[in-house]
Amino acid sequence: xxxPKTNKITDQKxxxxxxxxxxxxxxxxxxxxxxxxxxxxxxPNVVENVIIQLIADNFLNEERFANAYVxxxxxxxxxxxxxxxxxxxxxxxxxxxxKKALQNINGDDYLQMLNKVLQKKESLLSExxxxxxxxxxxxxxxxxxxxxxxxxxxxxxxxx
Numbered sequence: 001x002x003x004p005k006t007n008k009i010t011d012q013k014x015x016x017x018x019x020x021x022x023x024x025x026x027x028x029x030x031x032x033x034x035x036x037x038x039x040x041x042x043x044p045n046v047v048e049n050v051i052i053q054l055i056a057d058n059f060l061n062e063e064r065f066a067n068a069y070v071x072x073x074x075x076x077x078x079x080x081x082x083x084x085x086x087x088x089x090x091x092x093x094x095x096x097x098x099k100k101a102l103q104n105i106n107g108d109d110y111l112q113m114l115n116k117v118l119q120k121k122e123s124l125l126s127e128x129x130x131x132x133x134x135x136x137x138x139x140x141x142x143x144x145x146x147x148x149x150x151x152x153x154x155x156x157x158x159x160x
Contacts, residue, residue, distance in 0.1 A: 008041035015042055016050050023059040027068040031092040033060060066093050066101035074105055078117045081105065083145020114146050114154055 009015045015037060022028065022036060030051060037047040054060040066088060073079040073087060081102050088098045121140045127133045134155055141151035 010041075012042075012046050012049060015040060015046065016053055019050050019054055020057070020059050023054060027065040028060065029065050029069075029091040029093055030055075030060060030062060062093060063097055063100070065091075066097045067104060069093075070101040070104060074110075074113065078113050078144065080114070080141070080145030080147065081110075082147065086145070111150070111154070114141065114150060115158075117141065117144055117146075118151070118154060118158075 009018065018040070019033060019037060023033060033051060033054065034047060037050055042050070051060065069088060069091070070084055073084045079087075085098055085102065088101070118137050118141060121137060122133075125133055125136060127136060137155060138148070138151050141154075142148060
């Protein structure tokens with residue numbers, strides 16, 4: 001069978017250069033970079049040295065990553081705060097940075113996005129029973145990471 005090609009890197013300078021390119025392509029969390037460095041076959045002390053150097057050279061910045069992640073997931077995918085928070089926790093971003101990044105979402109834009117997401121889903125639903133329809137929309141909103149009370153407020157203010 002074909003074995004995947006494994007190019008092991010042993011030199012710290014080569015690893016740093018590759019990691020700089022990896023970070024320059026798009027914002028990365030420290031954990032993503034750490035995982036990639038281990039994937040390249042580096043030893044733990046070398047991995048930590050490379051990460052320290054990337055932070056010092058401003059290639060790696062957790063706060064900048066968290067802000068970019070929040071912006072991207074909210075604007076592009078229409079995710080709610082709960083789903084974004086879970087995604088950032090999965091990337092092992094600190095709770096303080098998560099909270100700070102989520103504060104960048106404008107409240108009016110947030111409600112507008114929730115409305116837009118629910119309207120789009122509503123147009124796809126074939127359910128005729130208003131209670132079932134409302135329940136399905138509520139569940140969809142929750143699955144997209146929006147808060148239950150906010151979803152109920154939006155659904156109450158609209159006629160289904």
